[in-house]
Amino acid sequence: MVSFPSEHKYSHFGTFSMLLSATFVALCLLAAPVRAQNATSAYVDPSVPTGRPIPADYTGALRPQIHYSPPRGFMNDPNGMFVDAEGVYHLYYQYNPTDTVAGNQHWGHATSRNLYTWDNQPIAIYPGAEGEAIFSGSSVIDVNNTSGFFPNQTNGVVAFYTLNTAEEQTQDVAYSTDGGYTFTKYVNNPVISINSTQFRDPKVIWYPLTQQWVMVVAYAQEFTIGFFTSPNLTTWTHASNFSRHGLLGLQYECPNLLHMPMLSNVSIENPLDESNVASSDMFILYISINPGAPLGGSIGEYFPGTFNGTHFSPVDQAARIADFGKDNYAAQFFYGIPATLPQISIAWASNWQYTQVVPTGQLEGFRSAMSLPRYNALANTTRGDYTLVSLPYDLSPLYSSTSSLANSSALANSSLLYDYSSTAPSGAVTFNMTITSIPLANVTGTANFTFMSSVTGESIRGGFFLGGDTPFWIDRGYIRGFENPFFTDKFSTNSLIDTDTQTFRLQVVIDRSILEVFLENGLRSATTTFFAEGMLDTLVISTRELNPGVQVSTEVFGLNSAWTPLADSNGTVAGNVTMASQRVRRNMLGHVNL
Helix, strand or coil, rough: ECCCCCCCCCCCCCCCHHHHHHHHHHHHHHCCCCCCEEECCCCCCCCCCCCCCCEEECCCCCCCCCCCCCCCCCEEEEEEEEEECCCCCEEEEECCCCCCCCCEEEEEEEEEEECCCEEECCCCCEEEEECCCEEEEEEEEEECCCCCCCCCCCCCCCEEEEEEECCEEEEEEEEEEECCCCCEECCCCCEECCCCCEEEEEEEEEECCCEEEEEEEEHHCCCCCCCEEEECCCCCEEEEEEECCCCCCCEEEEEEEECCCCEECCCCCCCHHHEEEECCCCCEEEEEEECCCCCCCHHHEEEEEEECCCCCCCCCCCCEEEECCCEEEEECCCCCCCCCCEEEEEEECCCCCCCCCHHHHHHHEEEECEEEEEEEEEEECCCCCEEEEEEEECCCCHHHCCCCEECCCCCCCEEEECCCCCCCCCCCEEEEEEEECCCCCCCCCEEEEECCCCCCCCEEEEECCCCCCCEEEEEEEEECCCCCCCCCCEEEHHHHHHHHCCEEEEEEECCEEEEEEHEEEEEEEEEECCCCCCCCCCCEEEEEEECCCCCEEEEEEEEEECCCCHHHCCCCCCCCEEEEEEEEEEEECCCCCC
């Protein structure tokens, strides 16, 4: 049920009749008999498997090995992400299991303990009738049973999603008594209805100072984020709006609101060290835009500010872009991470301008992958207060060896060439570069990298100009496997050299068809997909025309496939299903492998 304070003038649609209609619907729902509806009982597309995971082949040349991708079909926004008391991360996602384009939306589901090795679970939430779609949303753990769904239970999961039909988008609830593996839809759905077809993507958090739940949800084409509060997850009261800030594009989507810690010093070698992370009163409101990004299509922006339980106040009116590539959208942050720690996010690594035609669909039967999981915190810099720092979640458990595959501590005005075709058969590699003793004036030189195929000659490249306005660039234009007028091939940003440390740091991760770069300890980052005709297998790192005395070091690490250990002798990943609190693996026939 939704209620609006008497002093609130509902401005999104400007008609009193709509408010009356929404109230009438809510009252009718309250009068209905209270009975639960299982998430799969009312309607299931007969072509969609229920109660079992979908088997998958993760061996394709374009299939990422350390980034999550669906077993088959089409995936977009991450949804419902939370970490439970046992340290299991739950990733739900927008999923069409029957085609490699968007449509027939369900919530797919995967779980992990390290955010890289994922167990595909059965589909979590299904449409309840033909013509319905389960759109994006979020999940929380109702530890204190404020909802009443979980007597004698502290691990009940409540999911919020947008139910999309041709007539309306409403905010609905489903709850899980088994830790987030199966869901029952709330009988009195919807919990918020405003008679709109452009009202979606609820994200819910707990606000301890008021002992209330808080929801942010997008009035998409009004460029407004609505704030709602609730004591029990089912009765919601409108509290405030955040309207027309930053880049507008053509619509707002997928908002996030979360408490964010501050880094004391972003310039140190390990800025995420526990001693460098401080609690703060800062929140960020993260908004996704599609279409209308500066480079076209979809993008994310964020606003740092304060939140008092009902109203969000940004520190300024600046539009801060979260990722300077073109393939990072609809990022969501895990519920359940303490506010004093770096927050963890995952984004969809694609762009709506071309996602439904990229070649993985016809070649390998899937489309889209997620970004790397990322640590996030705020930091103040010379020219940018409250910058969102974003760095990869710890990759070291994936290292193919305890020592680097290649390294150099004397790379100034020199180069390193490394063939990783045999030492990193996954095709996933990461390297870091550190440039030190950069002079404060009259700086010259470049630092570049190239990943190439020794068979086809294709390459994806990037580099940094140390002088001038210090631009960093990425070029995917030498990859030949996909042509599209919207598949922008060059990206750049500016990354100022820290004058206190006179140091520049770069980390790069490549994974078959995804490249991610992190500059200056994560002050800038970019996600870029590419689709090569030949496997990339060679790395060249070089520097040129650096000032005398500048030092450059680099290390290259191979990354093991997260999927290979889960595959059977035929290369098939069967997926998992949870039964009686025990996670077990099933083979292709559906039999349990103990």
